[in-house]
Amino acid sequence: MTAAQADLQAEFLEMPEGLRIDRPEVSDGAVLWRIAKDSRTLDLNSSYSYLLWCRDFAGTSAVARDADGAPVGFVTGYVRPERPRTLLVWQVAVDGAYRGRGLAAALLDGLTARVAGERGLSVVETTITPGNTASERLFTSYARRHGADVEREVLFEAAQFPDGPHDPEVLYRIGPLFR
Structure with a gap:
Protein backbone atom coordinates (compact mmCIF):
# COMPACT_ATOMS: atom_id res chain seq x y z
CA MET A 1 0.00 0.00 0.00
CA THR A 2 1.31 3.43 -0.89
CA ALA A 3 1.45 6.26 1.65
CA ALA A 4 -1.41 8.00 -0.19
CA GLN A 5 -3.56 4.86 0.00
CA ALA A 6 -2.81 4.50 3.71
CA ASP A 7 -3.85 8.13 4.27
CA LEU A 8 -7.09 7.53 2.37
CA GLN A 9 -7.74 4.34 4.31
CA ALA A 10 -7.26 6.15 7.63
CA GLU A 11 -9.46 9.04 6.50
CA PHE A 12 -12.37 7.02 5.12
CA LEU A 13 -12.72 4.09 7.52
CA GLU A 14 -14.91 5.93 10.03
CA MET A 15 -17.45 3.38 11.20
CA PRO A 16 -20.51 4.04 13.31
CA GLU A 17 -19.79 3.18 16.93
CA GLY A 18 -19.77 -0.50 17.81
CA LEU A 19 -19.54 -1.67 14.19
CA ARG A 20 -16.59 -3.02 12.23
CA ILE A 21 -15.79 -3.96 8.65
CA ASP A 22 -14.75 -7.52 7.89
CA ARG A 23 -14.51 -9.95 4.99
CA PRO A 24 -17.64 -12.04 4.54
CA GLU A 25 -17.57 -15.74 5.37
CA VAL A 26 -19.74 -18.49 3.92
CA SER A 27 -21.68 -18.59 7.18
CA ASP A 28 -22.75 -14.96 6.47
CA GLY A 29 -24.44 -15.84 3.17
CA ALA A 30 -27.91 -16.48 4.60
CA VAL A 31 -27.92 -13.17 6.52
CA LEU A 32 -26.71 -11.24 3.46
CA TRP A 33 -29.54 -12.82 1.44
CA ARG A 34 -32.05 -11.73 4.12
CA ILE A 35 -30.67 -8.16 4.24
CA ALA A 36 -30.90 -7.96 0.42
CA LYS A 37 -34.44 -9.36 0.49
CA ASP A 38 -35.54 -6.95 3.21
CA SER A 39 -34.09 -3.97 1.32
CA ARG A 40 -36.97 -4.21 -1.19
CA THR A 41 -34.87 -2.28 -3.70
CA LEU A 42 -32.20 -4.78 -4.75
CA ASP A 43 -32.68 -7.46 -7.35
CA LEU A 44 -32.73 -10.49 -5.07
CA ASN A 45 -30.43 -13.27 -6.19
CA SER A 46 -30.81 -16.88 -5.07
CA SER A 47 -29.67 -17.71 -1.54
CA TYR A 48 -27.13 -20.02 -3.17
CA SER A 49 -25.52 -17.08 -4.97
CA TYR A 50 -24.93 -15.24 -1.67
CA LEU A 51 -23.23 -18.33 -0.25
CA LEU A 52 -21.01 -18.58 -3.33
CA TRP A 53 -20.30 -14.85 -3.22
CA CYS A 54 -19.12 -15.10 0.38
CA ARG A 55 -16.84 -17.98 -0.60
CA ASP A 56 -15.48 -16.89 -3.97
CA PHE A 57 -15.53 -13.07 -3.78
CA ALA A 58 -14.82 -12.41 -0.09
CA GLY A 59 -11.64 -10.58 -1.08
CA THR A 60 -13.60 -8.02 -3.07
CA SER A 61 -16.59 -7.76 -0.74
CA ALA A 62 -17.12 -6.47 2.78
CA VAL A 63 -19.54 -6.99 5.63
CA ALA A 64 -20.33 -4.72 8.58
CA ARG A 65 -20.62 -6.54 11.88
CA ASP A 66 -22.24 -5.44 15.10
CA ALA A 67 -20.61 -5.87 18.51
CA ASP A 68 -21.70 -9.54 18.57
CA GLY A 69 -20.21 -10.22 15.12
CA ALA A 70 -23.53 -10.48 13.31
CA PRO A 71 -23.67 -9.00 9.79
CA VAL A 72 -25.73 -5.79 9.58
CA ARG A 83 -9.84 -4.50 -16.34
CA PRO A 84 -7.90 -5.64 -13.27
CA ARG A 85 -7.82 -2.15 -11.71
CA THR A 86 -11.63 -1.81 -11.89
CA LEU A 87 -13.88 -2.94 -9.04
CA LEU A 88 -17.49 -3.56 -10.04
CA VAL A 89 -19.73 -3.06 -7.01
CA TRP A 90 -22.61 -5.50 -7.34
CA GLN A 91 -24.81 -4.79 -4.32
CA VAL A 92 -24.83 -2.59 -1.22
CA ALA A 93 -27.38 -3.17 1.53
CA VAL A 94 -27.80 -2.25 5.18
CA ASP A 95 -30.20 -3.83 7.67
CA GLY A 96 -33.14 -1.51 8.33
CA ALA A 97 -32.20 -1.05 12.00
CA TYR A 98 -28.78 0.36 10.99
CA ARG A 99 -29.75 2.69 8.13
CA GLY A 100 -29.14 6.42 8.31
CA ARG A 101 -25.79 6.13 10.11
CA GLY A 102 -23.46 6.35 7.12
CA LEU A 103 -22.78 2.63 7.17
CA ALA A 104 -23.14 2.10 3.41
CA ALA A 105 -20.61 4.87 2.73
CA ALA A 106 -18.21 3.48 5.35
CA LEU A 107 -18.49 0.00 3.82
CA LEU A 108 -17.82 1.34 0.33
CA ASP A 109 -14.84 3.41 1.51
CA GLY A 110 -13.43 0.52 3.53
CA LEU A 111 -13.79 -2.01 0.73
CA THR A 112 -12.22 0.21 -1.92
CA ALA A 113 -9.33 1.14 0.39
CA ARG A 114 -8.68 -2.57 1.04
CA VAL A 115 -8.86 -3.52 -2.64
CA ALA A 116 -6.61 -0.58 -3.55
CA GLY A 117 -4.05 -1.70 -0.98
CA GLU A 118 -4.10 -5.36 -2.01
CA ARG A 119 -4.51 -5.18 -5.79
CA GLY A 120 -4.37 -1.60 -6.92
CA LEU A 121 -7.51 0.19 -7.95
CA SER A 122 -8.20 3.11 -10.23
CA VAL A 123 -11.93 2.83 -11.04
CA VAL A 124 -15.14 1.79 -9.29
CA GLU A 125 -18.12 0.81 -11.40
CA THR A 126 -21.69 0.08 -10.43
CA THR A 127 -25.06 0.05 -12.09
CA ILE A 128 -28.07 1.93 -10.79
CA THR A 129 -31.64 1.93 -12.04
CA PRO A 130 -33.14 5.39 -12.68
CA GLY A 131 -34.96 6.65 -9.63
CA ASN A 132 -32.84 4.76 -7.08
CA THR A 133 -32.00 8.00 -5.29
CA ALA A 134 -30.25 6.34 -2.33
CA SER A 135 -27.75 4.57 -4.59
CA GLU A 136 -27.27 7.65 -6.76
CA ARG A 137 -26.43 9.68 -3.63
CA LEU A 138 -24.16 6.97 -2.22
CA PHE A 139 -22.01 6.72 -5.34
CA THR A 140 -21.92 10.41 -6.27
CA SER A 141 -20.92 11.30 -2.70
CA TYR A 142 -18.25 8.57 -2.87
CA ALA A 143 -16.87 10.22 -6.01
CA ARG A 144 -16.85 13.64 -4.31
CA ARG A 145 -15.05 12.31 -1.21
CA HIS A 146 -12.38 10.79 -3.41
CA GLY A 147 -12.08 13.70 -5.85
CA ALA A 148 -13.07 11.49 -8.77
CA ASP A 149 -15.18 12.05 -11.85
CA VAL A 150 -18.43 10.18 -12.55
CA GLU A 151 -19.33 9.05 -16.05
CA ARG A 152 -22.81 7.66 -16.70
CA GLU A 153 -24.16 5.62 -19.61
CA VAL A 154 -26.90 3.05 -20.06
CA LEU A 155 -25.26 -0.36 -19.80
CA PHE A 156 -28.36 -2.51 -20.26
CA GLU A 157 -31.59 -1.27 -21.83
CA ALA A 158 -34.91 -2.36 -20.31
CA ALA A 159 -35.68 -4.52 -23.36
CA GLN A 160 -32.52 -6.60 -22.82
CA PHE A 161 -33.88 -8.19 -19.63
CA PRO A 162 -35.59 -11.50 -20.47
CA ASP A 163 -37.56 -11.88 -17.24
CA GLY A 164 -40.17 -9.18 -17.63
CA PRO A 165 -40.32 -5.50 -16.88
CA HIS A 166 -37.03 -4.12 -15.65
CA ASP A 167 -35.72 -0.60 -15.60
CA PRO A 168 -32.54 0.10 -17.55
CA GLU A 169 -29.27 -0.26 -15.65
CA VAL A 170 -27.11 2.85 -15.83
CA LEU A 171 -23.37 2.29 -15.48
CA TYR A 172 -21.61 4.70 -13.12
CA ARG A 173 -17.86 4.75 -13.75
CA ILE A 174 -16.00 6.56 -10.95
CA GLY A 175 -12.34 7.47 -11.33
CA PRO A 176 -9.55 7.93 -11.43
CA LEU A 177 -9.04 6.92 -7.79
CA PHE A 178 -6.02 6.73 -5.50
CA ARG A 179 -3.84 8.98 -7.64
Missing part, protein backbone atom coordinates in the same frame (compact mmCIF):
# COMPACT_ATOMS: atom_id res chain seq x y z
CA GLY A 73 -24.71 -4.59 6.12
CA PHE A 74 -22.64 -5.58 3.14
CA VAL A 75 -21.13 -4.57 -0.16
CA THR A 76 -20.36 -7.19 -2.80
CA GLY A 77 -18.06 -6.67 -5.72
CA TYR A 78 -15.56 -8.22 -8.06
CA VAL A 79 -12.54 -7.14 -10.06
CA ARG A 80 -13.34 -7.12 -13.77
CA PRO A 81 -11.17 -9.76 -15.47
CA GLU A 82 -10.39 -7.61 -18.51
